[in-house]
Amino acid sequence: MLPFVLALPLIAVAAGLDEKAPVAVAVESTFPTKDDRIRQQAFDGDVDSAYEAARPPREGDVVTLAFDGPVLVRSAEVRGGGLDGGTLEGSEDGATFARLAEFREGVAKAEPGKNLKALRVVPTKDAKDPVAIREFVVDSDPALRRFAYPVEFVVDEVDDASLKGWADKAAKECERAYGLINDALRSDGYRPARVVRMSLKDGVDVPAYAAGDRITGSTKWFRRHPDDIGAMVHESAHVVQRYRGRNNPGWLVEGVADYVRFVLYEPANIGPIDPEKARYDQSYRVTARFLGYIVEKYDPEFVLKLNRAMRERKYSDDLFKESTGKTMQELGDEWKASLKG
Ligand SMILES: [Zn+2]
Incomplete structure (x- = not known):
């Protein structure tokens, strides 16, 4: 219990300092996507990559940038193709939208100066060409988190x-x-x-x-x-x-995948562990816990290093010693003892 009691105030302090963390968004669309011109490219910070629809617009088609929470939008600009005559709209509640600007020569720009939960592009329904959106450019407080890895x-x-x-x-x-x-x-x-x-x-x-x-x-x-x-x-x-096989230990490949899942993505669901039976090379969530232990106690970059080595075909058990000064087995014993503590 003790580690949790000690950790809580630190988390609270971090959250306080982190008030202005960027707000996550989703790009939603009624259009099918053209090939690999994926939706998130409309908000990846790169005007050279575009989201492209696979067909011309019909009545009711929209492309929406939906925010996880309200942000003060100082200005919003959207650039793209097939949009002239269409409108840029904003929503305070994420459901009802009001017109902000009209597209002319591929650009719509507005300075709403209020809290919004979403922006959306509404093309004219009789446009001949499919819609392309190069980028939503939004100046807001807090900032919106752009897609660093569009997918x-x-x-x-x-x-x-x-x-x-x-x-x-x-x-x-x-x-x-x-x-x-x-x-x-x-x-x-x-x-x-x-x-x-x-x-x-x-x-x-x-x-x-x-x-x-x-x-x-x-x-x-x-x-x-x-x-x-x-x-x-x-x-x-x-x-x-993308490196299963390649002489990488299978238990470690699975352990890294479950580290991402259970230590980073859904820590509340990792479930109980049996300290008597746990082995560091048990794979999946048990190995994920072992990796979490090393990351926390020895080297915050340990999983990054393991991942890089396995991807680049340079994996060796020595990586454990390089990061911690201890062998894998010594670390496994130490971790197991800590579970009983
Ligand atoms: Zn797996």
Whole structure:
């Protein structure tokens, strides 16, 4: 118990200082996406990359930048193509929208000067060309968090139609978690997948698995465990890792994926551990705890270093000693003793 008692005030202080942390957003659209011109490219800080719709607009089509919470929007500018005559709108409650500006020559700009929860682009319904949005440029307080690792999860096959809504929700949640996953598993020169395909199939004997840029889940599993969206976050971590095999220890590859899932993404769900039976190389969430112990006690960058080495085919057990001065086995014993403490 003691470590938790000591840690709490620190977290409170950090939260206080962190008041102006950027607010997360989602880019939502009624259009299908054209190829790899994915939605999040409309808010990635790069005007050279665009979101492109796969068809011309119809009545009711919108592209929305939805904020997790209200921010004071000083100015908002949207640049793109196929937009002239359309409007830029803002919403104070995230549901009802009011006109802010009209698009002329591919630009709409406004200075709302008030708290908003969303911005949206409404193209004219008789436009001939598909909509392209280069960028939402928003000056706000707090700032909005742009997508450092733009991605789109595309649900392309669901064997059980009653699970389609669940799959869409899981895809959305994985898109949201992708920044966290990639921050945890970043390494110089590595560019993660921008389009990840997700399907739910009958006859899959594990909850889910990843192969390349595709994640396949079991209809049977997710019918029974609809709360297990974290399983898809674990598979998303594998898509970013991309180094299963290559002589990397399997328990460590899984441990890193579950470190991302259970230490960073959903720590409340890691569950109990049996200190008598726990082994550092037990894989999955047990190894995730072991890695968390090393990160906390010895080296905040330990998982980053492991990840980089495994990705670059340079993994060796010596990495443990380099970061901690102790062998893997010594660390395993020490960690196990700490669980009983
Ligand atoms: Zn796995």
